[in-house]
């Protein structure tokens with residue numbers, strides 16, 4: 086059922102009792118409100134319900150279920166596939182629920198589900214504490230945490246979902262529950278890595294860790310002319326890197342006039358970004374080898390406030406540009422892998438696109454596989470293929486490049502993917518089953534219990550068994 090098809094009285098009754106902000110297609114702000122980060126997404130919801138609190142969320146879930154509406158849930162609006170918005174249906178929009186409350190003695194933060202990582206970092210860094218987030222600060226806490234959460238602190242303090250103590254959520258039946266190790270423990274297991282399949286999370290409670298106020302950071306660029314040898318040196322470094330160091334590489338032209346001049350501006354480069362979660366002086370020493378993998382083109386490494394590190398990449402991902410991302414866990418960085426990666430870096434149709442390698446392990450792999458639903462602890466590296474471009478007429482070429490690269494690289498992987506990066510689920514895709522393996526059936530059982538009619542299906546969907 087779509088919003089225009091439902092009974093006017095039911096719709097107006099819902100709107101009257103709603104405390105937050107309702108945006109209809111006729112509202113002047115409708116186009117801004119339906120836009121998400123990825124400019125490829127152009128969906129027209131029937132109604133956007135911007136909730137002011139839990140009561141609104143319960144009301145919106147009930148309205149969606151009772152009227153059999155297509156429902157999507159919006160946290161930070163950064164999902165690459167644009168799953169936060171739907172056509173004709175109801176968007177449950179949490180973007181005005183952004184409170185963050187820190188308990189510095191207990192080292193916890195209570196975070197409303199519309200907050201971004203910038204909101205969290207701002208509050209937690211007042212006490213030199215941090216929750217493990219992502220590497221771009223305007224990404225939503227909600228989607229990122231429910232899918233896992235891989236950031237600058239990952240090898241020392243684990244994934245965002247591993248740092249969860251509890252969540253508050255509204256299930257498909259409109260029930261408000263707290264899930265933790267002690268209450269609704271199976272639900273708590275599932276939401277940590279199983280995505281937004283089981284309800285609308287209204288708040289997260291995170292464990293915090295001592296970080297900052299300043300951290301050591303390495304940001305260095307090399308020419309990609311010697312791709313295999315430079316990346317080979319990176320592989321050597323990772324083999325014995327301390328858990329305090331979380332690093333990634335990103336390769337492409339990246340023609341940034343603020344960073345590069347002369348020939349360097351337009352040549353293929355390898356960027357290396359690393360963070361040390363510990364004392365800055367010790368960190369600069371630990372990061373030093375990453376700055377000498379080859380002769381650097383440019384080196385911006387140094388000690389900086391943690392909040393600045395968190396914002397460092399924000400401007401590289403402007404709202405409204407066109408994006409198509411894919412990911413794959415890699416078994417390793419063999420010479421054959423590096424050879425193929427060099428090919429795909431070179432083949433990118435857009436100079437803004439990159440091929441990224443995230444070093445995993447450390448605290449991520451210290452956690453048992455069945456501790457929570459997140460799948461991907463086994464892999465030493467994650468490949469991220471980021472097609473980023475501006476002109477709509479270049480869509481086909483860029484999408485094809487990302488898909489072809491992934492198809493080729495599958496030979497070096499068990500086929501599992503990081504579910505926060507793939508974005509677009511293709512027709513007949515068995516990516517979820519491949520990624521979760523035997524855990525998938527446990528997620529289906531949870532879906533049967535908490536959302537048997539699949540009200541929450543605008544996501545990496547675990548379909549109920551019926």
Ligand SMILES: Cc1cc2nc3c(=O)[nH]c(=O)nc-3n(C[C@H](O)[C@H](O)[C@H](O)COP(=O)(O)OP(=O)(O)OC[C@H]3O[C@@H](n4cnc5c(N)ncnc54)[C@H](O)[C@@H]3O)c2cc1C
Pocket residue numbers: 122157158159160161162163164165167168169170179198218219220221224225226227228229230231232233234235236280281282284285286287402505506543544545
């Ligand atoms: C520029 C950029 C940088 C990124 N960097 C990282 C990174 O460093 N590390 C990393 O791990 N990931 C990263 N990601 C991926 C990111 O984790 C996902 O895109 C994630 O979905 C974003 O969450 P969101 O709340 O902003 O998304 P939204 O688009 O708002 O939501 C995505 C989906 O999450 C679910 N959801 C959202 N809110 C709720 C809720 N309150 N309750 C239940 N379900 C909900 C819904 O299914 C929704 O469709 C990045 C993405 C972008 C665009």
